[in-house]
Amino acid sequence: MNLKELSQRLELSQTTVSRALNGYPEVSEETRRRVTEMAARLGYAPNSQARRLATGRAMAIGHVIPRSIHEMMNPIFLEFIAGAGETYSMHGYDMIISVVEDALEEDAYRQIATRKKADGVIIHGPAHDEHRHKLLKEIGLPFVVHGRIPGAETETSWIDMNNRRAFERASNLLLDLGHTRIALLNGLEHMDFARRRRTGFENALAARGLAADPQLMRSADMTEPFGCDNAMDMLNGGNPPTAFLVSSMISAIGVARAVGQCGLTVGKDISIITHDDALSFLPNSGEVPIFTCTRSSVRYAGQKAAELLLNMIANPGTEPTALHMDAELIIGQSTGPAPSGPA
Amino acid sequence: MNLKELSQRLELSQTTVSRALNGYPEVSEETRRRVTEMAARLGYAPNSQARRLATGRAMAIGHVIPRSIHEMMNPIFLEFIAGAGETYSMHGYDMIISVVEDALEEDAYRQIATRKKADGVIIHGPAHDEHRHKLLKEIGLPFVVHGRIPGAETETSWIDMNNRRAFERASNLLLDLGHTRIALLNGLEHMDFARRRRTGFENALAARGLAADPQLMRSADMTEPFGCDNAMDMLNGGNPPTAFLVSSMISAIGVARAVGQCGLTVGKDISIITHDDALSFLPNSGEVPIFTCTRSSVRYAGQKAAELLLNMIANPGTEPTALHMDAELIIGQSTGPAPSGPA
DNA sequence: CCAGTCATTCAAACCGCTTTGGATTTCATC
DNA sequence: GATGAAATCCAAAGCGGTTTGAATGACTGG
Numbered sequence: 001m002n003l004k005e006l007s008q009r010l011e012l013s014q015t016t017v018s019r020a021l022n023g024y025p026e027v028s029e030e031t032r033r034r035v036t037e038m039a040a041r042l043g044y045a046p047n048s049q050a051r052r053l054a055t056g057r058a059m060a061i062g063h064v065i066p067r068s069i070h071e072m073m074n075p076i077f078l079e080f081i082a083g084a085g086e087t088y089s090m091h092g093y094d095m096i097i098s099v100v101e102d103a104l105e106e107d108a109y110r111q112i113a114t115r116k117k118a119d120g121v122i123i124h125g126p127a128h129d130e131h132r133h134k135l136l137k138e139i140g141l142p143f144v145v146h147g148r149i150p151g152a153e154t155e156t157s158w159i160d161m162n163n164r165r166a167f168e169r170a171s172n173l174l175l176d177l178g179h180t181r182i183a184l185l186n187g188l189e190h191m192d193f194a195r196r197r198r199t200g201f202e203n204a205l206a207a208r209g210l211a212a213d214p215q216l217m218r219s220a221d222m223t224e225p226f227g228c229d230n231a232m233d234m235l236n237g238g239n240p241p242t243a244f245l246v247s248s249m250i251s252a253i254g255v256a257r258a259v260g261q262c263g264l265t266v267g268k269d270i271s272i273i274t275h276d277d278a279l280s281f282l283p284n285s286g287e288v289p290i291f292t293c294t295r296s297s298v299r300y301a302g303q304k305a306a307e308l309l310l311n312m313i314a315n316p317g318t319e320p321t322a323l324h325m326d327a328e329l330i331i332g333q334s335t336g337p338a339p340s341g342p343a
Numbered sequence: 344m345n346l347k348e349l350s351q352r353l354e355l356s357q358t359t360v361s362r363a364l365n366g367y368p369e370v371s372e373e374t375r376r377r378v379t380e381m382a383a384r385l386g387y388a389p390n391s392q393a394r395r396l397a398t399g400r401a402m403a404i405g406h407v408i409p410r411s412i413h414e415m416m417n418p419i420f421l422e423f424i425a426g427a428g429e430t431y432s433m434h435g436y437d438m439i440i441s442v443v444e445d446a447l448e449e450d451a452y453r454q455i456a457t458r459k460k461a462d463g464v465i466i467h468g469p470a471h472d473e474h475r476h477k478l479l480k481e482i483g484l485p486f487v488v489h490g491r492i493p494g495a496e497t498e499t500s501w502i503d504m505n506n507r508r509a510f511e512r513a514s515n516l517l518l519d520l521g522h523t524r525i526a527l528l529n530g531l532e533h534m535d536f537a538r539r540r541r542t543g544f545e546n547a548l549a550a551r552g553l554a555a556d557p558q559l560m561r562s563a564d565m566t567e568p569f570g571c572d573n574a575m576d577m578l579n580g581g582n583p584p585t586a587f588l589v590s591s592m593i594s595a596i597g598v599a600r601a602v603g604q605c606g607l608t609v610g611k612d613i614s615i616i617t618h619d620d621a622l623s624f625l626p627n628s629g630e631v632p633i634f635t636c637t638r639s640s641v642r643y644a645g646q647k648a649a650e651l652l653l654n655m656i657a658n659p660g661t662e663p664t665a666l667h668m669d670a671e672l673i674i675g676q677s678t679g680p681a682p683s684g685p686a
Numbered sequence: 687c688c689a690g691t692c693a694t695t696c697a698a699a700c701c702g703c704t705t706t707g708g709a710t711t712t713c714a715t716c
Numbered sequence: 717g718a719t720g721a722a723a724t725c726c727a728a729a730g731c732g733g734t735t736t737g738a739a740t741g742a743c744t745g746g
Contacts, residue, residue, distance in 0.1 A: 012696090055699095281417045
């Protein structure tokens with residue numbers, strides 16, 4: 001069933017039928033009713049390729065993600081996608097995801113632009129020395145950054161959590177509890193967000209005249225073993241920390257495992273604060289959440305990023321906008337006062 | 344830059360240019376060279392909407408996932424997607440993901456078919472009383488099932504792990520170690536895979552004349568707290584288990600946490616076997632993996648499912664094919680002989 | 687009664703590509 | 717030198733929509 005057939009059945013022109021279906025005013029209500037009714041009855045829906053060709057709009061948003069696993073194809077990305085996807089489908093947009101060989105990433109973006117595969121893209125996981133935004137500007141593809149590109153804050157649209165402040169507050173909480181030997185298990189520090197978190201941590205320490213101990217700062221992909229192995233290593237080391245500040249629930253769970261294996265108790269002997277992206281399969285809820293955390297829903301970020309982007313596409317030429325969100329600091333069971341004397 | 348402009352620059356017809364670019368034989372090598380060269384120089388790439396309209400092929404595969412979180416928008420799904428995505432892009436296909444309100448799921452499939460949004464879809468997480476395949480047959484949309492639809496095994500194409508056998512083997516391993524009180528922490532049992540796993544478990548017990556204790560079988564979304572809370576509950580119960588069989592690494596980590604909190608040691612006091620989907624952010628590797636597990640790469644399953652589907656699309660009318668994979672049984676640190684006497 | 691509006695509807699062009707069905711040229715063959 | 721096959725190339729017709737520009741009819745006001 002296509003437009004031609006439908007219009008023949010109705011003894012109307014394709015023009016009128018198309019307009020009736022798309023809500024144009026120059027169609028009498030009577031005809032519009034007839035048309036929509038018949039369309040429903042015959043199960044007509046416009047061929048999206050044809051429509052896209054005619055309108056010149058792809059009605060799709062692209063997400064290109066390099067094949068390699070680092071920091072990208074992880075649960076956090078998934079949750080973001082879920083949020084963005086909801087917004088897209090509410091607005092009739094498709095979400096197209098390209099998993100590409102790392103070397104072909106740039107190529108993928110160019111393809112999207114020249115082949116008109118999508119009307120815009122979202123940049124995930126900006127690095128400290130980010131470059132994708134330049135390419136996208138060059139090829140004129142609208143985009144929104146999930147995170148922030150250092151040095152390009154005013155010229156790009158982005159949505160980010162205040163990473164620095166979150167980790168500063170978390171650090172202060174630990175400091176207030178009397179902890180002075182605090183370990184930082186951070187994400188890969190070539191990523192912008194991880195740098196900011198580290199800065200927040202260091203600032204908080206510095207404000208109390210403390211310096212971060214390089215031995216207690218580790219950075220890697222935020223896996224569970226990363227948390228466990230490093231915590232184990234530190235706890236068995238010469239001058240162990242009494243608290244851990246962790247960049248991800250997943251790694252925090254690893255830390256908790258290590259603490260348990262050392263015969264210590266989380267929240268008593270060792271305090272843990274983690275950032276919690278509010279992943280659906282890692283609920284950290286309950287009356288008193290398991291982990292004390294800084295929380296910020298990444299799914300919500302996805303929704304907002306999508307809204308931002310769709311807005312840019314609908315109103316080209318508007319100024320870049322940014323959304324800077326604060327994380328909640330939530331007290332759970334994993335923190336407590338620093339143990340007094342040395343063991 | 345479109346085909347028309349390109350052909351004018353070359354003083355050739357659109358036909359010839361199109362053919363040259365698409366590798367048709369009726370073009371002299373000389374012209375083909377000229378064309379490809381000029382195309383590269385001017386950065387020409389065909390508009391994908393136009394091509395799709397002309398060829399009638401969407402060159403895209405759809406994945407529709409209901410908005411609700413259950414069992415679907417989880418890391419396992421993500422990893423599957425990553426695998427499938429690789430295959431798609433290698434074959435020039437796009438992956439389009441629709442996140443839809445649960446009630447609109449059927450509608451989403453219909454839209455894909457009538458609007459020609461995709462050439463095929465993949466069904467995720469088949470339930471015990473699955474129905475989507477009927478709809479898809481009715482509307483004539485090619486599909487592959489990730490998992491299996493009970494009763495429709497021969498009439499659908501699918502890829503699945505041998506869940507029953509995996510859990511049977513895992514159970515036998517525990518039984519061989521002397522465990523008789525074994526707990527099962529399973530996924531939601533309206534899902535086909537979870538039922539099969541349970542069957543495997545029960546079969547193994549039955550073969551030794553044992554019956555499963557209903558108190559020791561729990562089923563829910565495979566979150567970390569699900570593992571922890573239930574393990575805690577059982578361990579503090581009257582007749583605690585000495586071993587756990589768990590459906591997911593995530594929940595297994597929760598179980599390990601509970602074991603630790605009870606002052607017990609994993610692999611000594613309590614044994615754990617989990618299914619391991621080989622998620623990238625939860626590596627369970629090392630010389631001796633942390634968890635004894637049944638392992639099957641879900642990313643690989645994604646690749647294969649995509650291949651299957653693309654094949655079906657390229658060769659319509661071929662018989663449905665299925666891929667049944669066995670999981671590896673890998674001995675890690677989390678299992679040991681059953682503690683002899685009662686505590 | 688007629689020009690002028692407004693409300694409807696339509697024929698045809700267009701979006702950018704693929705593909706059908708020739709047309710033209712080349713060249714060995716008879 | 718005519719002939720047929722092979723090698724190239726092309727004009728034009730789709731694909732299935734949207735949109736422009738104009739036509740038609742009904743209605744208003746002078």
